[in-house]
Amino acid sequence: MLTKLERASGLDRVGDRIQSGVFAVLRGQRVRDFLHGVWLGHPLHPALVQLPVGAWVSGAILDLLPGQRRAATVLVAVGTASAVPAALAGANDWASLSREQRRVGLVHAMANTVGMALYAGSLAARLSGRHNVGRLLGFSGLAAASSGAYLGGHLAYKQAAGVNQGVHELHRIEDGWHPIAEVATLPESTLLTRQVDDVPVVVFRDGDEITVMLERCAHQSGPLGEGRVTRVDGRTCVVCPWHGSTFMLNGGEVVRGPAGTDQQVLPTRVVSGVLQTRLP
Template identity: 75%
Template sequence: MRELLTRLETTTRLDPLSDRMQRSVMSLLRGQRIRDILHGVWLGHPLHPALVQLPIGAWFSAAVLDLLPNQRRAATVLLGVGTVSALPAAVAGANDWASQSREQRRVGLVHALANSTGLLLFSGSLAARLTGRHGVGRLLSMLGLAAAGGGAYLGGHLAYKQAAGVNHGVPELNLIEDGWHPIADLATLPEATLLTRQLNDVSVVVYRDGDEITVMLERCAHQSGPLGQGEVVRVDGKTCVVCPWHGSTFQLGGGEVVHGPAGTDQQVLPTRVIGGVLEARLP
């Protein structure tokens, strides 16, 4: 299985189709607001993995009820709930997929194919049950559950092996030692200028706005883009930094994500000034 997934990650045969589909998704979901909603910016957490719980739970529960007597109606209701709720989950997943790296999109494409196959089988099962063919409906449900299970396995590979959708900045916290660490002399920090400094072996950005000073992990939460090379902008009256790679936007005051594709906040470090020296530590 590991060898198969490695081949899937490295094959280039899927790239032409993947690139065309990426352009299509980006074209259909052009509005920044709708994309932010689908990324889970408002939630502070990727939305797709939260949405998939409902269809998977409903489909699996329907399969259990299929094994029990006198549960046809309940199983059919659950099957319908799972099938309908899979649609917004698929849209959110497509939105996330379009902003991923090429290697992640290769696996994500097969992940989507498996889940789409499962959705078609569950839809067929629902149609069969509603027309009284419950035996066929149960068979199609079991096949759909197998396809969705394969898709879920690939989704786990995307998250845990390829780090799709996770906060790429947070692991760097493990490289910072406990205690306060000097960052820079306060007198040397210019106003409204994004600077890059080192804290142990971790790169951080420093931004001064009057008496307010932000020290933030420099590697973007989305795909480790260099925020130190980003642009400082104002969004809804808040000073923010925009990642130069994919446009994820974070408030410089508290690290809150304002625009995706990042779905989680950027980590900000506590600061203090001692003897004219700016210091920072682990949260």
């Protein structure tokens, strides 16, 4: 069923318009980077969803217990309010996904939007004294949000949306030190692509500092070896040619999204003039 959803090209017409709208609203790079979680070094959306989901589930439990109307109402209010920033961060991440991921993500967002609307109605009913209606709307909202969470799990675990796309390459590298190149042959300030056990890595020399990092971008596996070198806040960085994710070449820290995680850098050493690298 979900495979069919991934291939449902009919969703693209709506999805493309919403994507353009998201980019139009979130135009500032700093705003997008904040919502991607660049400052955190971790995607922000999955961290934010813990509060509304936790509050809503706790509220549903209290709705099943006697004498807990006020506490349940407070939890519904907290969950509904905190769902707004979580949805905003999610929309920002969604707009930078691949087309098949956006199709599933669109339905994921629709289910969560229905859940938010039902919980907003539940809160209004509770505040007006109609607690039975509020409970019914709350349980319905939880069902909708749970459906959205299921689709979110499919996005993360099956489609690898928002996860570091390069880390799995580490599992293909054997233990021990691997020769890369003779240091004397490495040009200054030039991105080079080399292989470690058939895994592509980027080699960059800046004076006496030499960086070896995984070549596939953490965001969507873009070829960093074909990227460009730039300076951000005085630090030398590489910019992915696909979506513009920017990483420090000395350390791999992400400085601009849409990537929300750092790029994996490998340890290096020089033995008899030969640059070597190994697993972290």
